[in-house]
Amino acid sequence: MVIDLTVDSDSEERNENHVPSSAPPLQNNTPKSPSTLTRRPASSVPLKRKSEDAEELLASFLPRRPQSQPRSFSQPQPANRANQHAISIEIEDDDDDEDVKPVQIHRRVTAARSSSVNPNAISSASKENRPLQIKSNATSTRSSSPFNLTTTNHDHRRSQDRDEDRKQRSLLSTSRSISFQTPSPGPISLSVVIPSPSRRQQQELDSAEVISVPSPIGLSENFYPTDAYEKRALKGAYPVARKVNRAAIPFTIGAPGPLLTSKPDISAQLHQTLQQKLAKIRGPKVTFASGDQHQLAQFAANFEFVNAYKLRQGVTPVPEEFLAGCSCDGFCDPARCLCLSKEEETNDPMVPYKRADDDGRLLVLTPEFLKRKAMIYECSSRCGCDERCWNRVVQNGRTVRLEIFQTGNRGFGLRSPDRIRAGQFIDCYLGEVITKEVADIREDVATSQNRHSYLFSLDFLATGEDSKYVVDGHKFGGPTRFMNHSCNPNCRMITVTRNHADDYLYDLAFFAFKDVPPMTELTFDYNPGWEKVKKVDPNAVPCLCGESNCRGQLWPNQRKAKRG
Numbered sequence: 001m002v003i004d005l006t007v008d009s010d011s012e013e014r015n016e017n018h019v020p021s022s023a024p025p026l027q028n029n030t031p032k033s034p035s036t037l038t039r040r041p042a043s044s045v046p047l048k049r050k051s052e053d054a055e056e057l058l059a060s061f062l063p064r065r066p067q068s069q070p071r072s073f074s075q076p077q078p079a080n081r082a083n084q085h086a087i088s089i090e091i092e093d094d095d096d097d098e099d100v101k102p103v104q105i106h107r108r109v110t111a112a113r114s115s116s117v118n119p120n121a122i123s124s125a126s127k128e129n130r131p132l133q134i135k136s137n138a139t140s141t142r143s144s145s146p147f148n149l150t151t152t153n154h155d156h157r158r159s160q161d162r163d164e165d166r167k168q169r170s171l172l173s174t175s176r177s178i179s180f181q182t183p184s185p186g187p188i189s190l191s192v193v194i195p196s197p198s199r200r201q202q203q204e205l206d207s208a209e210v211i212s213v214p215s216p217i218g219l220s221e222n223f224y225p226t227d228a229y230e231k232r233a234l235k236g237a238y239p240v241a242r243k244v245n246r247a248a249i250p251f252t253i254g255a256p257g258p259l260l261t262s263k264p265d266i267s268a269q270l271h272q273t274l275q276q277k278l279a280k281i282r283g284p285k286v287t288f289a290s291g292d293q294h295q296l297a298q299f300a301a302n303f304e305f306v307n308a309y310k311l312r313q314g315v316t317p318v319p320e321e322f323l324a325g326c327s328c329d330g331f332c333d334p335a336r337c338l339c340l341s342k343e344e345e346t347n348d349p350m351v352p353y354k355r356a357d358d359d360g361r362l363l364v365l366t367p368e369f370l371k372r373k374a375m376i377y378e379c380s381s382r383c384g385c386d387e388r389c390w391n392r393v394v395q396n397g398r399t400v401r402l403e404i405f406q407t408g409n410r411g412f413g414l415r416s417p418d419r420i421r422a423g424q425f426i427d428c429y430l431g432e433v434i435t436k437e438v439a440d441i442r443e444d445v446a447t448s449q450n451r452h453s454y455l456f457s458l459d460f461l462a463t464g465e466d467s468k469y470v471v472d473g474h475k476f477g478g479p480t481r482f483m484n485h486s487c488n489p490n491c492r493m494i495t496v497t498r499n500h501a502d503d504y505l506y507d508l509a510f511f512a513f514k515d516v517p518p519m520t521e522l523t524f525d526y527n528p529g530w531e532k533v534k535k536v537d538p539n540a541v542p543c544l545c546g547e548s549n550c551r552g553q554l555w556p557n558q559r560k561a562k563r564g
């Protein structure tokens with residue numbers, strides 16, 4: 001579609017057909033200048049003003065004008081020429097400014113789809129449905145506009161334009177000499193031609209069927225669908241229940257079942273529950289010494305035994321492929337095994353285990369190692385040695401039986417019915433492995449509830465103050481979670497690992513410090529190396545170990561300390 005929009009100020013007679021009868025006659029009034037232009041000198045108004053005005057008008061033609069700028073739009077009668085519709089729009093600015101000398105600028109913008117004016121445009125428009133194209137004799141073009149303004153190659157028009165420019169300049173110069181104000185465009189009439197449908201479109205329109213649609217009524221299901229059909233179908237699928245005379249149905253009482261003749265044995269039930277839980281522990285038997293039923297019941301309801309760490313959210317072990325091993329064959333050679341711990345100062349390899357003096361099958365820590373603070377690196381599945389290798393003790397598990405008993409003043413405690421040799425491995429501390437952040441929260445809860453703490457920091461190789469992970473044996477754990485503190489302990493915790501690459505996840509293994517007679521409570525120092533202080537912190541947990549060298553308090557804070 002092509003719309004020929006011609007901006008013409010003075011060739012009135014050519015556009016007479018498009019001027020609506022209602023359009024106001026040409027007046028000699030000076031239109032009021034737009035506020036943006038009143039402060040500009042007339043000389044600053046560009047000569048291309050005319051074309052800009054056309055663009056402005058076109059732009060303003062599309063959206064609605066605000067009420068504050070009243071403009072009159074009038075639609076002209078269709079032109080006499082066949083296949084042509086013209087809309088003439090007259091735009092007029094109000095002017096009440098008496099100070100400005102009346103200067104009349106009258107513009108008529110005619111958009112006509114006229115074969116005489118632009119035959120090419122018409123022919124192309126009728127063939128294709130192109131976007132609206134407006135032709136103007138204005139000098140500027142705006143390609144980004146949906147309207148495409150192009151210059152008409154018409155000499156006569158150009159001369160008319162030049163005349164108009166001259167006339168405008170003279171008018172502007174007159175205005176400048178008087179008030180130095182730029183006049184606004186006067187009443188402008190705009191004619192827009194709306195093209196008729198193309199031949200193909202017309203054919204489609206002619207052949208289109210007229211479908212009669214019934215006028216909607218408020219309750220018609222065609223327009224407001226309901227579930228009435230669905231309801232009717234459901235009614236058929238589920239017939240209405242028959243009425244029953246309940247009084248007529250006989251009620252027969254059967255033979256009575258076995259009645260409880262005695263009180264249930266709570267103690268036996270509790271014992272059974274505990275046995276079930278203890279049976280889950282791997283290795284030699286772990287038992288509960290009979291004691292306070294209420295405490296046992298509490299424990300049975302709130303605790304589960306585990307045989308390995310339970311890694312919680314945020315805890316990631318170093319993958320297996322990072323495991324390094326020695327190249328020993330069969331039994332490791334203490335002189336060249338790469339897994340052996342290194343002496344911190346000398347870097348000499350340390351052999352941690354030796355055969356027990358009275359039992360060749362039993363491996364115990366060497367007396368030298370018991371005094372050290374080094375970590376034990378045991379051989380692993382990546383090593384060349386086999387499972388009989390002497391450097392595999394902790395990974396082979398517990399060898400002594402254990403008993404959980406009530407201490408009387410420190411809650412439960414742990415002991416063994418077996419004799420334990422100095423340096424003998426007892427068991428590992430187990431539980432949930434949690435992040436330090438989670439541990440802090442749990443510690444606050446334990447402290448506020450004034451209950452036992454089961455948090456054990458994995459901070460042996462930590463460079464900073466704090467650990468990355470913490471083991472919590474409160475809800476899940478092994479028998480060693482019952483080991484109490486003593487200022488004169490008989491056991492020691494030593495860190496043991498098989499993965500040289502992981503500094504944060506390793507075993508917390510308990511070894512007997514000295515020979516421990518059967519049924520002696522197994523204890524360790526919660527804060528090894530912590531010196532006795534003269535003044536005991538009144539907020540600290542008081543130590544009840546009863547030893548002559550008792551420090552009087554368990555720890556400066558609830559959690560067990562760094563290196564053992």
Ligand SMILES: C[S@@+](CC[C@H](N)C(=O)[O-])C[C@H]1O[C@@H](n2cnc3c(N)ncnc32)[C@H](O)[C@@H]1O
Pocket residue numbers: 409410411412413451452453454481482483484485486541542543544545554
């Ligand atoms: C790992 S738990 C030991 C088992 C605990 N007794 C139980 O019944 O579950 C640590 C807690 O036991 C108590 N505890 C351990 N050793 C203690 C001691 N020497 N004196 C006082 N309380 C002790 C403290 O309440 C501590 O928070």
